[in-house]
Every structure is written in C-alpha cells, then in structure tokens.
Amino acid sequence: KQEVTQIPAALSVPEGENLVLNCSFTDSAIYNLQWFRQDPGKGLTSLLLIQSSQREQTSGRLNASLDKSSGRSTLYIAASQPGDSATYLCAPEGGDDKIIFGKGTRLHILP
C-alpha cells in the first residue's frame, strides 16, 4: 500500500528566499507524480506532472525533480513571493492506477 510523506509539515520563510519541499513515497513502481497547490478551503491546482521516465519538470519559478528508485521527489521554489503562500501536495500514481496524496506542506511567505 502506497504511503506518501511530506516534510516539513509547515514552513515559514521571508520573501525572496529559495526553498525546497520534500515528498517521499514507499512504492517506487509509479507511473508519474504530480504536485498541487491548495489555497485554504479551495480545490487543488495542478503545478507540475513528472512522468516516471523523466527526472524533472520546470514551470516558471517552480522545478520538480523525481528519483523513482529512492522514492523521492522535491519541489523547488525560486525567489519566493507572498502569493506562494498555500499548502503544497504531492501525489504519485501507482501501478494500481491509484493516485495517493500526502498531507501536504503548509507554506507561509513572510512579506
């Protein structure tokens, strides 16, 4: 059974800093891994999707990497802004086609 852990659970950093969010998963037989952003009380917004054959994906100030063999993914946010404050969730899709979520990292960017 896939288990997804995200560290840290919460993070507060000053505006402008670069930061890294971590995601680990127990079953490395995944098809892909997706990173999402969630604002309080809202739905999830897809940020990046990394296929199992890829090592990383980039979108603007966001870069996500995937190391399937070690069961790890990281989301790198460059030059953080107050508008980046949200909860970030990772979700690998396993060989059973189920997409399982971590509990997320609550990010607060201080102006």
Added chain:
Amino acid sequence: DAGVTQSPTHLIKTRGQQVTLRCSPKSGHDTVSWYQQALGQGPQFIFQYYEEEERQRGNFPDRFSGHQFPNYSSELNVNALLLGDSALYLCASSPDGTGELFFGEGSRLTVL
C-alpha cells in the same frame, strides 16, 4: 472552456440523512475521481469512474456510492451520514490514461 464544476458548494445535513454531490468534468475528460479531504489532511481517494463503471475504489464503506452518466458527469452519494463524514469532497477529472488530475473547487459538507 469550463473546468471541473461541482455542486453544491456548501451544504449542511444531520446525522442519518443522505446526500448527493454532483460533478461535471472538464471538457474532453472521460474519467472522474472523488476524494474526501478532512481539515488539515490530504485528500483521501474514494473511487474512480470510467465508462460509467466504478474502476477503482479506496478504503471507504459501502455507504459511499457513485454513478457516472453517459456525458461523463458524476454523482457521489453518501447514505446514513455520520459526524465524521464532514469534509471537503473533491471531484477530479482526467483524460483516460494520463493520470493528470484537474480538480473542482469542492463541496463542503457539514454533518450536525
């Protein structure tokens, strides 16, 4: 192009009642998944529908059931509501085979 739409956005029920939540997928998407998200937790997978059939199911009791219509829209039904069913219910659609999920804004259910 409308994204995933869910209704209602908020609703309040009492224990023992039944509820139906609705979801219209993004245009061109034929697969619909439902998730339950309790406060402070990540979304928990309930089930997935494709071609009007339940294709995958998470660890939820039979009180949770669903349906997918020929136009790919979907309903989530929960019977005999418990206080613990209070949560944000999220619908996500995807083109079959891609695994890329697109979420609606959710339906916030409060059970009193």
